[in-house]
């Protein structure tokens with residue numbers, strides 16, 4: 001089936017070896033891409049080729065393999081930099097993922113904070129964009145304030161503006177909510193932060209997989225994202241930061257690779273980004289990250305977004321036709337993450353029943369406990385879609401939900 005923008009979903013699916021497997025005797029229906037996406041052959045092959053033919057440690061040796069490994073690693077950095085619109089590859093720090101990227105900023109940049117300083121976050125943040133700031137608040141005496149949602153479950157930008165003032169040092173916001181599927185007006189939030197003299201950090205974990213990110217257009221100061229949610233491997237992600245901020249920040253961790261000189265009396269630091277990459281990095285994973293960027297760019301983000309928009313529309317229309325199914329969050333203008341509750345079936349039971357039919361969804365608080373508290377639920381079921389999701393998979397989800405309802409003897 002071809003969408004208007006030209007993505008042939010069957011052709012895309014053929015790129016992902018795992019999508020042909022069976023689970024409990026049923027074809028796998030993978031609707032958990034927001035937790036981690038599947039990997040195309042191009043990424044698997046790039047990592048395998050690197051490990052089979054080019055591996056050595058980076059930045060250290062004069063020998064050929066070390067040069068090849070360094071070129072592969074730094075080449076991946078250049079691809080990731082281009083992908084987010086960084087001015088220079090040096091603005092990309094490789095991290096273990098979004099979580100480590102945010103911790104890096106909270107630790108290194110956050111060392112200048114003290115009592116009286118404020119950090120503004122939103123109640124829809126993933127725990128990764130809350131807990132590092134709570135740890136910083138404990139260390140520094142700074143205070144955290146939280147922006148609320150509108151009745152329509154979108155970020156209340158007006159209320160957020162009322163929290164941002166002269167004491168605000170940083171505003172942290174997720175680009176796309178991993179529970180509600182809404183995209184936040186990051187450019188507007190960054191402007192509010194800058195008007196108050198604060199910085200803006202964006203958690204891009206759920207946005208980067210779905211579209212070319214342009215950090216210049218967003219106007220933010222830091223952008224954090226993970227490779228494993230965008231067809232790349234686990235264990236690697238990136239922090240984009242403005243050069244002058246990265247230059248001014250102290251290191252995050254100490255060790256090899258991040259130093260210029262070490263003397264018994266003290267040490268000096270390597271230039272950015274190496275100052276923030278202590279120890280031997282995840283080289284094969286960086287290569288896979290670069291290959292994932294190439295893969296997605298070759299398919300084209302316009303085609304990917306058009307396909308996902310169509311799948312979300314179809315999923316929402318089919319899901320909302322089920323008695324007892326309640327979509328959590330807005331039903332329009334959202335990306336490919338749909339959270340829901342179904343009658344009085346606990347989301348964990350629902351996920352288990354669906355799994356018996358090969359349908360993989362996620363159930364729980366999705367690392368969004370403050371948001372769950374706000375919504376008055378302790379868990380939801382969540383189906384999430386990506387470039388390889390087909391209409392047939394949505395149909396399989398609906399069939400499995402009907403089976404679950406029958407197992408529970410219907411709803412009142």
Ligand SMILES: Cc1ncc(COP(=O)(O)O)c(C=O)c1O
Pocket residue numbers: 034035096097098099100126128129174176177178203205206226237367
């Ligand atoms: C919005 C959001 N932020 C941060 C993270 C954390 O990403 P990682 O576990 O790759 O560090 C996730 C992962 O689920 C997420 O959805």
